Amino acid sequence: MKRILLYIIFLSSNIGLCQYQQKAGQPYTEPDLLIWKNDTIQIQTFPLYCWSKFDQNKLFDTQNVKPECWGCLKNYTAEWKIINDKLYLSNIYSFNFKKDSIKIDLNKLFPNKVESNLVFANWYSGDLFVPQGEKIWMSQSPGFPIxxxxxxxxxxxxxIENKVFKTGNYHKSIYTQDPKEIVSFIDNHLDQETRTKLKNKRISILFKTGKSKKDYSVSLKGVDDKKLELKLINILKVLPDFDYYYRHGEELNLTIPLTYIDNRL
Incomplete structure (x- = not known):
């Protein structure tokens, strides 16, 4: 018996009105930097976009600064500091700063607003997400981190008006880590009658993740027999656990299509 399993991952999420974030599924966006609690952290919430006078095309005057990565649009890296629960802009570097050493003169961009080389970001109202701990990468390469x-x-x-710390942002089950596990699970739960009906069948299985390990849905394509379809769905609904993913406080709806092919002679 030979079965082939293929899968593709797609993701989607939302962007806030002011707290501009990288959207799930977009090409990777170079993060900003946040200096907080004696640590420098990469963040993918971009407060500079919320400044009413922000114009990326005019940031570097006549200097032609362009990102050197596929699909990237953001041509700068902003550096932020949180001091006494206040957000400050401390630097704006070109995307290619390590090569061209170009950075913005904050005094020119924010006249009469710079104190001790910092600009108080009083224009920013919204959420800022600060990642902690291990990460995994999702979507197309290089994708984006969770x-x-x-x-x-x-x-x-x-x-800062409120601080909330959330852990357990993702769970990756054995079935997405190793697709052979889902094949084994299906095989172990089939009776002989069902095996016979599945001979030489090609079936598309669509998993959709939810809020927790047990919160997922399953649908099938390519099964003409409604009773057989229901039986297979009921088998797949009793997986011990499945994936879930959260990012920037939101549940990510992850869709995983699987192609199940029975090539028995």
Whole structure:
């Protein structure tokens, strides 16, 4: 008996009105930097986009600064600091700073607003997500990271109003780590009558993740027999666990299509 299993992953999520974030499924966006609690952390919430005078095309005047990665649009890396629960902009570097050493003169961009080489980000009201712990990569290469934990810092006019720490942002089951496991699970739960009906069948299985290990849905394509379809769905619904993913405080709806082919002679 020979079975082939193929799968593709697609993701989708939302963007907030002001707290501009990289959307799931987009090509990787170079993160900003946040200096907080004696640590420098990569973040993919971009407060500079919320500044009313922000124009990326004019950031570097006549200097032609372009990102050197496929699909990337953001041509800068902003550096932020949180001091006494206030958000400050400390630097804006070109995307290729390690090569061209170009960075913005904050005094020119924010006249009369710079104190001790910092600009108070009083224009920013919204959530800022600060990742912590291990990460996995999702979507197309290089995709985007999902971290084990993250802080959700809520700002109003540049000042922190609320802090929430959330852990357990993802669970990756053995079935997506090794697709052969789902084949074994199906085989172990088939009776002889069902095996006979599946001979030489090609079936598309569609998994959709939910809020927890037990919260997932299953649908099938390529099964003409409704009773057989229901039986297979009921088998797949009793997996011990399945994947779930959260990022920037939101559940990610992960869709995993599987092609199940029975090539028995």
């Amino acid at each position: 971290y084990e934990s993250e802080w959700n810092l809520t700002f109003k006019e540049g000042k």
